[in-house]
Amino acid sequence: MTKKKLCAQPPIEIEGIKIGKPKVVAAGVPAIKQSLKHALKEMNAARCTKTLFAVNQMSGFDCPGCAWPDPDDHRSSIGEYCENGVKAIAEEATTKRIRADFFKKYSVETLSQQSDFWLGKQGRLTEPMILKKGQHHYEPIAWDKAFQLIGDTLNKLDSPDEASFYTSGRTSNEAAFLYQLYVREFGTNNLPDCSNMCHESSGVALSETVGIGKGSVRLEDFYITDLVIVVGQNPGTNHPRMLSALQKSKKAGAKIISVNPLPETGLIRFKNPQNVGGYIGSGTKLTDLFLQVTVNGDVPLFKAMMCLLLEEEDKHPGKIFDQEFINNNTSGYEELIADLRQANLSELITASGVREKEIRKSVQMILKAKKIIICWAMGLTQHENGVQNIREVVNLLLLKGSIGKPGAGTCPVRGHSNVQGDRTVGIVDKPKPALLDKIKEVCGFEPPRHHGYDVVESIKAMHNGKNKVFIAMGGNFLSASPDTEYTATALQKTKLSVHISTKLNRSHLIHGEQALILPCLGRTELDTQKSGDQFVTVENSMGVVHQSNGKLKPAATTLLSEPAIVAGMAKATLGAQSKIDWDHYIQNYDHIRDLIEKVIPGFTDYNKRVRNPGGFYLPNCARDGDFKTSTGKANFTINPVPVNDLAVDDFIMMTIRSHDQFNTTIYGLDDRYRGITGGRRVIFMNKEDMTSLGLKAKSVVDLINRDDGIERIAPKFVVVPFSIPPRCVATYFPEANVLVPISKVAKRSNTPASKRIRIKILPTQ
Numbered sequence: 001m002t003k004k005k006l007c008a009q010p011p012i013e014i015e016g017i018k019i020g021k022p023k024v025v026a027a028g029v030p031a032i033k034q035s036l037k038h039a040l041k042e043m044n045a046a047r048c049t050k051t052l053f054a055v056n057q058m059s060g061f062d063c064p065g066c067a068w069p070d071p072d073d074h075r076s077s078i079g080e081y082c083e084n085g086v087k088a089i090a091e092e093a094t095t096k097r098i099r100a101d102f103f104k105k106y107s108v109e110t111l112s113q114q115s116d117f118w119l120g121k122q123g124r125l126t127e128p129m130i131l132k133k134g135q136h137h138y139e140p141i142a143w144d145k146a147f148q149l150i151g152d153t154l155n156k157l158d159s160p161d162e163a164s165f166y167t168s169g170r171t172s173n174e175a176a177f178l179y180q181l182y183v184r185e186f187g188t189n190n191l192p193d194c195s196n197m198c199h200e201s202s203g204v205a206l207s208e209t210v211g212i213g214k215g216s217v218r219l220e221d222f223y224i225t226d227l228v229i230v231v232g233q234n235p236g237t238n239h240p241r242m243l244s245a246l247q248k249s250k251k252a253g254a255k256i257i258s259v260n261p262l263p264e265t266g267l268i269r270f271k272n273p274q275n276v277g278g279y280i281g282s283g284t285k286l287t288d289l290f291l292q293v294t295v296n297g298d299v300p301l302f303k304a305m306m307c308l309l310l311e312e313e314d315k316h317p318g319k320i321f322d323q324e325f326i327n328n329n330t331s332g333y334e335e336l337i338a339d340l341r342q343a344n345l346s347e348l349i350t351a352s353g354v355r356e357k358e359i360r361k362s363v364q365m366i367l368k369a370k371k372i373i374i375c376w377a378m379g380l381t382q383h384e385n386g387v388q389n390i391r392e393v394v395n396l397l398l399l400k401g402s403i404g405k406p407g408a409g410t411c412p413v414r415g416h417s418n419v420q421g422d423r424t425v426g427i428v429d430k431p432k433p434a435l436l437d438k439i440k441e442v443c444g445f446e447p448p449r450h451h452g453y454d455v456v457e458s459i460k461a462m463h464n465g466k467n468k469v470f471i472a473m474g475g476n477f478l479s480a481s482p483d484t485e486y487t488a489t490a491l492q493k494t495k496l497s498v499h500i501s502t503k504l505n506r507s508h509l510i511h512g513e514q515a516l517i518l519p520c521l522g523r524t525e526l527d528t529q530k531s532g533d534q535f536v537t538v539e540n541s542m543g544v545v546h547q548s549n550g551k552l553k554p555a556a557t558t559l560l561s562e563p564a565i566v567a568g569m570a571k572a573t574l575g576a577q578s579k580i581d582w583d584h585y586i587q588n589y590d591h592i593r594d595l596i597e598k599v600i601p602g603f604t605d606y607n608k609r610v611r612n613p614g615g616f617y618l619p620n621c622a623r624d625g626d627f628k629t630s631t632g633k634a635n636f637t638i639n640p641v642p643v644n645d646l647a648v649d650d651f652i653m654m655t656i657r658s659h660d661q662f663n664t665t666i667y668g669l670d671d672r673y674r675g676i677t678g679g680r681r682v683i684f685m686n687k688e689d690m691t692s693l694g695l696k697a698k699s700v701v702d703l704i705n706r707d708d709g710i711e712r713i714a715p716k717f718v719v720v721p722f723s724i725p726p727r728c729v730a731t732y733f734p735e736a737n738v739l740v741p742i743s744k745v746a747k748r749s750n751t752p753a754s755k756r757i758r759i760k761i762l763p764t765q
C-alpha cells in the first residue's frame with residue numbers, strides 16, 4: 001500500500017487456481033478456438049473478420065504484439081498471425097469504451113484495488129483526463145489545456161534533466177522520431193525505453209563483439225541453416241509465429257537444441273494452424289535435444305561446450321573450428337583458447353546443471369553443423385551477467401565461423417513490435433555524437449550532449465527527487481519495472497505524471513501530484529490528418545522497415561495520433577522558438593519520413609522504398625561480415641563463471657509470462673501450456689525442493705527477498721510442482737516484480753536482473 005491507499009501491486013487472488021498437466025503440443029485447434037474466443041468477446045464477427053484479414057498483410061497493419069518478422073514473400077491471406085497476436089488485436093479493437101462517467105464512478109483508490117486483468121478489460125480510453133492535485137477522480141480536460149499543463153510544468157523546472165520521457169515498443173518510427181526531437185530540443189537525453197528492460201544486454205554485447213547491437217539473421221536463414229540453438233526463450237507464448245519458422249527449418253533438415261530451465265511446450269512439438277497438419281496428426285517435433293540448464297547456468301554451459309569442441313579441434317586440427325574465418329575476421333582467439341584450456345570442465349558441467357552426457361550430445365550436433373543460428377530472449381539478458389551471457393553466444397558462433405554468411409548468425413528475438421525501430425530512430429538515453437551532430441545539422445538546434453537516464457536511473461532520480469516530471473509514450477511503466485513499491489513511491493513523488501495510452505492500466509493509478517491520461521489511436525485504426533489518411537512504419541526483429549496501415553474507424557473522434565500528441569506537447573513546451581515546424585510534420589507523415597531519412601543512416605529513399613510491398617531491410621554490417629568494432633574485427637571475449645552466492649535456504653527466482661499475457665497486458669487467467677487455469681499467483685517448484693520444505697501441490701507460501709538490507713515480501717503464492725532444476729523457481733511478472741531489487745541489474749547494460757533473484761520461501765502463516 002502507498003499513500004492515499006493506492007495499490008501498486010495486483011490484488012491477491014488465489015481461490016480459483018487449478019493445476020493440470022502441461023500440454024505436450026503447442027498451437028493446433030486449441031489455439032484457433034482460443035483466438036476466436038478472445039476476439040469474439042471483444043467485437044462482433046464482422047469487425048473480427050475485417051480486423052484479422054488485415055493483420056500483418058502487406059497493405060494491412062502490423063500486429064501490435066511481438067516483433068517477429070512477417071514472411072518477405074508469400075503471406076497467408078486468411079491467417080498471418082498467432083493466438084497471442086489475436087489477443088493483442090482484440091484488446092485494441094474492442095468495442096468497449098471508457099468514458100468520463102467511468103472515472104466519475106470509480107476513484108483511483110478503487111481502481112487500484114482491481115486486478116490488471118479487470119483494468120484491461122474495461123475498454124478503450126476515449127478522452128483526455130486529468131487527476132488534479134489532491135483529487136480522487138480523473139475528470140475530462142481539453143487537449144489544448146492538457147498540452148499547456150505539460151508545457152508549463154516542464155518550463156518551470158530548474159533544468160530539462162528534471163524530466164524523463166519513456167517510450168514503449170509500440171510507438172511507431174514516426175512518433176518516436178518526433179518524440180526524441182521534442183525531448184532533445186527541450187534539452188535532455190532522458191529517454192528511457194522498454195529496451196532498457198529487455199534486450200539492452202544484447203545491444204551492449206553485440207555492439208562490442210560484432211559491431212551492431214541487433215541480430216544478424218533474416219527469416220530466410222532459418223530455412224537453410226544446419227542448427228538452431230534457442231536459449232532462454234519461450235517462443236510458443238512470446239513469439240508464436242517463430243514456431244512456423246522452426247518447423248520450416250526442421251523440414252529442411254536442420255536440428256534444434258533448446259536450452260532453458262523449463263521444458264516449454266512450444267519448443268517440444270508444434271501443430272501449425274495454417275496447414276493440414278495443424279488439425280490432424282501429432283504435429284512436428286521441434287526440439288532434438290533439450291538442455292535443462294539451471295537458472296543462470298548459461299556461461300558455464302557455453303564454456304563447457306567450447307572446452308569439448310576444443311578437445312575435438314586438438315584431435316582434428318582445423319576441422320572443428322573455422323580457422324580461416326577466425327584468422328581473417330576475428331580478434332582475441334588465442335586469449336579465448338588459453339582461457340578454455342585452464343577451465344575445469346567438471347566444475348563447468350556442475351555449474352551448468354546439465355548432465356555431461358547431454359552436453360556431449362550437443363557438442364556432437366554443433367561440430368557437425370557448418371551454419372548455426374543462436375536465438376535468445378530475456379532468459380539470457382536479464383541477469384547481472386547478462387552481457388557476458390551474450391558474449392558467450394558470440395564466442396561459440398565465431399569459433400564455428402557462423403556469422404556473416406547465409407544460414408548463420410545472431411538472433412536476439414525482440415518482444416514488442418517496434419522496440420527495435422524506436423532505438424534506430426533515436427530513442428536512446430546515451431546517444432552517439434554522430435546522431436547529435438546530424439540532428440544539429442539538419443534540424444538547426446543544439447541537442448544536449450550529456451547522457452540521460454535509462455529506466456533504472458529514471459526511477460532512482462524520481463525517487464530521490466531529482467526527476468519531477470514523468471511522461472510515458474505507451475506502456476505500463478509501473479508494472480513493467482522492477483521493485484514495484486520503490487517504483488510506485490518514485491512515480492508518486494513527481495509533480496506531473498503523463499501517460500499516452502490506448503487502455504487503462506495500473507500506471508495511471510499510481511500517479512504524481514497531478515496526472516494526465518492522453519488517449520491515442522491504436523495500430524488497428526485509421527489515422528487521418530490534413531493531407532488525408534496516413535500510414536506509419538515499424539522495424540521488426542530482423543531489421544525490416546515496413547508500413548502499418550490502420551483500417552478500423554477510431555474508437556472515438558476525440559483521440560489523437562501519437563505523432564499529433566508529440567506535436568501538441570512540443571508546441572506547448574517550446575513555443576515560437578522551436579526550430580521544428582510541428583504542424584508541417586503532422587499534416588503528412590511523409591514529411592516526418594523525409595526528415596528521418598536526412599538524420600538516420602540507412603533510410604535512403606525512405607518514402608519510396610517503404611511503399612514497396614514488405615518494405616526494405618536496413619543495413620546490417622555483421623550480416624555482411626563487416627564487423628565495425630573497435631578492433632575492426634569480430635571480438636572473442638573472456639567471461640567469468642558467475643559466483644554461486646546462495647545460502648542453504650535460498651532459491652533462485654526467475655520471472656516469466658503466462659500464455660494469457662503479453663508483457664504487462666493480461667488477456668486471461670490461464671497458462672494453458674503449463675497446465676494452470678484460473679489465476680496467476682503461482683510458483684513453479686521442483687518436487688524435491690517441495691519435499692525438503694514440507695510443501696505439497698497447492699500449498700500457499702510467501703516469497704521474500706532481503707537484498708540491500710531491505711525486506712521485500714510477495715505474499716500468498718500457490719505452489720505448483722513442475723519440471724524445473726533444483727533450487728530454481730519461476731513466478732509470473734508483474735506479480736513478482738516487487739521482489740526484484742532496483743539495485744539488481746546487469747553490469748554495463750543496467751537491465752533489471754529479473755531472471756535471477758535470491759528469495760526465501762516460507763509457508764504462509
Ligand code: SF4
Pocket residue numbers: 063064065066067068080081082083084085086088238239240241242
Ligand atoms: S508472432 Fe508476434 S507479431 Fe506475429 S502475430 Fe504473433 S504476437 Fe503478432
